[in-house]
Amino acid sequence: MAFLSVHLLAFIFGLLGNIVGFLVFLAPLPTFITIFKKKSSDGFQSIPYVVALSSAMLLLYYGFLKTDATLIISINAIGIVIELTYLTIYMIYASKGAKMFTLKLLVLFNVLGFGIMLALTMWLLKGPRRVNAVGWICAAFNLAVFAAPLGIMSEIYRHRIMQRRVIKTKSVEFMPFTLSFFLTLCATMWFFYGYFVKDMFIALPNVMGFLLGITQMILYVIYKNAEKKTLPTKQQQHEETKLGSMGSGDLCPTVTQPKLTEMNTVSDSSRPVQPNENNV
Numbered sequence: 001m002a003f004l005s006v007h008l009l010a011f012i013f014g015l016l017g018n019i020v021g022f023l024v025f026l027a028p029l030p031t032f033i034t035i036f037k038k039k040s041s042d043g044f045q046s047i048p049y050v051v052a053l054s055s056a057m058l059l060l061y062y063g064f065l066k067t068d069a070t071l072i073i074s075i076n077a078i079g080i081v082i083e084l085t086y087l088t089i090y091m092i093y094a095s096k097g098a099k100m101f102t103l104k105l106l107v108l109f110n111v112l113g114f115g116i117m118l119a120l121t122m123w124l125l126k127g128p129r130r131v132n133a134v135g136w137i138c139a140a141f142n143l144a145v146f147a148a149p150l151g152i153m154s155e156i157y158r159h160r161i162m163q164r165r166v167i168k169t170k171s172v173e174f175m176p177f178t179l180s181f182f183l184t185l186c187a188t189m190w191f192f193y194g195y196f197v198k199d200m201f202i203a204l205p206n207v208m209g210f211l212l213g214i215t216q217m218i219l220y221v222i223y224k225n226a227e228k229k230t231l232p233t234k235q236q237q238h239e240e241t242k243l244g245s246m247g248s249g250d251l252c253p254t255v256t257q258p259k260l261t262e263m264n265t266v267s268d269s270s271r272p273v274q275p276n277e278n279n280v
Contacts, residue, residue, distance in 0.1 A: 010196035014071035017189035021075045024186055025082045027179065032089050041093045046102040049090065051145060053083040054109045058138045061118065062201070065131045071193070072202070135201035142205040177220045184213025 004012075028049075035041045056079035063072035087106070091099055117137060121130050187209030194203025 006196050010193055011071070013189050013193040013196065017186060017193055018071055018075045020182060020186040020189055022078060023182060025079050028086060032086055035089060035093050039093055041090045041098065042095065044090065046087065046090050046094070046098065047105065049083050049086045050102065050105045050109055053080060053087065053106075054114065055138075055142060055145070056080045056083060057110060057114055058117075058134070058141055062131075062134045062138050065134055066199075068197075135199075139201045139205055143208065177217065177224075180213055180216040180220065184210060184217065187213060 031044065035044065056076040059072060060076040060080065063069040063076060066072070087102065091102060094102065117134075121133055125133050187206040191203050191206040191210060194200065194206065
């Protein structure tokens, strides 16, 4: 690849990142088809999509501040449209309580949070200092999605739960290889894009995304042919409940997107039948 210029390599990896990232953004589509068919969003969480929208908004602003960042702008502009579509569908079919909760999140993160950040960086900072400040904010936000120990915003925590479930059951049915592969591929594309354009704010968060993706695929290889074990009923229900409430995160911080949507809800058929107390 010595005959390829750095700018051409950056364009190639950025273009591939856009293509793979677009597919990642479409990953939750089956979830919203289910919501549309059921006319209900009960059992699904809105937090992952609010977080994804926040990240896309931050990165879009960062892309506008940089020069020659068309590839960052394009994928995150598309992401904003897709996430807003998801949230609109969710809100249409959500219960009153879920709607109010989602509205509060949107106001907190996407209106107040983003608005304050936008105002401060526009008024207090100029030129490269503004770009660097927004870059650090984007990197910190995306790393927080991986590292936060609480709730759906915890990417590492979610993956630990998923990986622990795989190890305990000796089954990879809870961790699809194809999705893990494409998320890892997405992180790889954006890491090299950041590397070639010398943008650590893009490259750095994707290192963690790459490592998490590799970890998942290693677990898949280890347990794909292993004999499946069954968790105790109560523990299985508890694990499924935790997994069902955690559909967020991103192995690809430039394309923060909810994933593993097949685990967003717990099937009624998987819940154990409670014994009748009168018969005990």
